[in-house]
Amino acid sequence: MNDLAAHVLQAAEHLRPHVKETPLEYSLPLSQDTGSEVYLKLENLQHTGSFKVRGALNKMLTLAAAQPDRGVVAASTGNHGAAVAFGGRKLGLKPLIFVPDNASPAKMAAIRRLGAEIRVHGHDSVITEIFAREYARENGLVYISPYNDEQVIAGQGTIGVEIARQHDHLEAVFVALGGGGMIAGIAAYLKSMQPGIKIIGCSPRNSCVMIESVKAGHILELESLPTLSDGTAGGVEADALTLPLCRDLVDDYVTVTEEEISATLLWFMETHHQLIEGAAAVAISAFVQQAESYRGKHVAVVICGGNLSLATLRSLLCGATAGTAAHNE
Numbered sequence: 001m002n003d004l005a006a007h008v009l010q011a012a013e014h015l016r017p018h019v020k021e022t023p024l025e026y027s028l029p030l031s032q033d034t035g036s037e038v039y040l041k042l043e044n045l046q047h048t049g050s051f052k053v054r055g056a057l058n059k060m061l062t063l064a065a066a067q068p069d070r071g072v073v074a075a076s077t078g079n080h081g082a083a084v085a086f087g088g089r090k091l092g093l094k095p096l097i098f099v100p101d102n103a104s105p106a107k108m109a110a111i112r113r114l115g116a117e118i119r120v121h122g123h124d125s126v127i128t129e130i131f132a133r134e135y136a137r138e139n140g141l142v143y144i145s146p147y148n149d150e151q152v153i154a155g156q157g158t159i160g161v162e163i164a165r166q167h168d169h170l171e172a173v174f175v176a177l178g179g180g181g182m183i184a185g186i187a188a189y190l191k192s193m194q195p196g197i198k199i200i201g202c203s204p205r206n207s208c209v210m211i212e213s214v215k216a217g218h219i220l221e222l223e224s225l226p227t228l229s230d231g232t233a234g235g236v237e238a239d240a241l242t243l244p245l246c247r248d249l250v251d252d253y254v255t256v257t258e259e260e261i262s263a264t265l266l267w268f269m270e271t272h273h274q275l276i277e278g279a280a281a282v283a284i285s286a287f288v289q290q291a292e293s294y295r296g297k298h299v300a301v302v303i304c305g306g307n308l309s310l311a312t313l314r315s316l317l318c319g320a321t322a323g324t325a326a327h328n329e
Contacts, residue, residue, distance in 0.1 A: 004245070005192035007150065008157035008185055011058045015158055018057050018090070020046055022159075024166040024300065029271040030284070034291035037298045039170070041163055044276050044306025048082040048110070050231070051159060051182055051304050052146065056083035058155025059144050060091055071096065071141045075132035077125055077230050078107025079305055080146035085114035096141070098132040100125055104230055106309035124224060126235025147181030148240045157185020163300055164193050171297040174287045176279040176304050177201035177253070178232030180210050180242030186302070187249035198251045202286035204229040204278075205255040209236050214247050228261045228278035228312065231305055254286035261285055265308070266320055275313070277305045 022042045030038040043051040056074070063070065071094040074084040081097035088095035095116040099108060101123050111118055122128040129145070136143035145152055159182065163173065173190065175183040180201075187199040203211050207224035219238050227233050236243070264281040268274065280303040287294070287301050 002188060002192055004150070004154065004157070004185070004188040007154040008161060008189040011054075011151070011154040012158040012161040014061055015054060015058055015155060018061070019054055019158070021162050022046055024163060027272070027301075030287075030301075034288065035295040036291060038287070039167060039298070039300045041159060041300055041302045043159065044274065044280060044303050048079065048086050048114075049306045050079035050083065051156060051302070052079040052083035053086055054158050055146070055149075055152035055155035055181055055185075056080060056144060057087045057090075058158075059149060059151040060084070060087040060093060062151060063093065063142055072144050073098070073132050073136040073141045074144045074146070075099070075125065075129040076103070076111075076146060077233060078104045078111070079231050079307060081111045081116065081118070082107060082114060082307075084144055085111045085116035089115050098128050098135070100128045100234070102226075102230075104307075104309050104312075106311070107307055110307070124234050126237060129237055145237075147179030147242055148237050149181075150241065153181045153185045153241065153245070155185070156182040157189050159302060160186035160189035164190060167298070167300065169298055170194075170197060170300050172198040172200060172294055173300045173302065174200045174202055174283045175302045176229070176232050176283045177203045177210055177246070177250075178234070178279070179236050179240065180246045182302070182304065183250060184242050184245035188245065191249060199249060200286065200290070201246065201250045201253045202283045203232055203253070203255050204261060204282055205257050207233040208255050209234070210242070210246060211253045211255065213243060214250075214253070219243060228258060228265070229282045231277060231279035231307075232282065254290055256282055256285040256289060260289070262316060262319065264288070265316055275306050275308050276303055277308045278312075280304050280306070
């Protein structure tokens with residue numbers, strides 16, 4: 001077992017009393033439509049509605065034991081901020097969350113409900129992250145990265161520990177990819193248990209900085225266009241630990257369009273009767289796009305979160321209604 005996989009396993013023990021073991025459920029609609037045996041890892045049912053609570057809590061549990069009264073700082077488009085806020089409420093730490101100016105209002109409201117202070121800075125997540133890290137350093141606070149921290153990566157990788165326990169012969173796992181913390185942790189553990197398993201990173205075409213950076217061999221500064229997958233959007237820190245991990249552990253990369261994400265969100269609501277967010281739809285869309293290569297195989301798709309805003313939901317439904325009306329004319 002590699003070092004990161006060992007840290008993931010240790011994180012699973014630390015987090016056991018604090019996070020939910022989310023279901024790995026068989027998807028009859030996806031299986032019938034693609035000819036594969038498809039399972040969904042439902043992190044939309046996790047505390048705060050997202051996998052992010054795993055990484056944040058793993059970092060904060062260590063911190064709370066050593067410095068229980070110290071404040072913490074995070075940068076987030078929403079889910080990581082809610083996770084840090086949740087951890088702060090649970091462990092008695094004092095979180096300050098910086099968000100970019102395009103952060104989802106619904107996700108900011110969720111952060112505030114959990115008792116954290118929010119401040120807005122920058123228009124791209126990487127700019128916000130750089131500012132938040134410097135603010136923490138100047139004020140003697142602890143910065144909790146959404147992905148660029150080994151303890152955070154290990155915490156997020158505990159999804160892989162649960163998947164391995166819930167299904168012992170998966171052949172591929174599709175995972176949404178932004179900064180790379182979740183996929184790096186999952187891949188490190190699963191490949192230590194089953195070296196032949198394929199891990200596929202999935203990003204929106206409008207914001208696929210890590211994918212392009214892996215191709216280039218270094219972190220690129222690329223503009224991110226608006227995307228329904230706000231949880232994976234934006235740049236990546238120049239010194240990201242996740243770049244070499246993604247390079248070495250992820251087998252393939254897929255990008256999807258906004259049209260594919262939108263269609264998947266609506267299809268999932270209709271067939272599975274659950275709300276998921278754009279980043280989760282990215283992983284499903286990527287699998288569907290590549291499904292012919294996995295026909296007859298056992299595949300898992302990580303449903304990384306369910307925090308879809310009312311405004312986005314309304315827009316999706318209005319678009320679907322308008323499309324139906326135009327088709328019927």
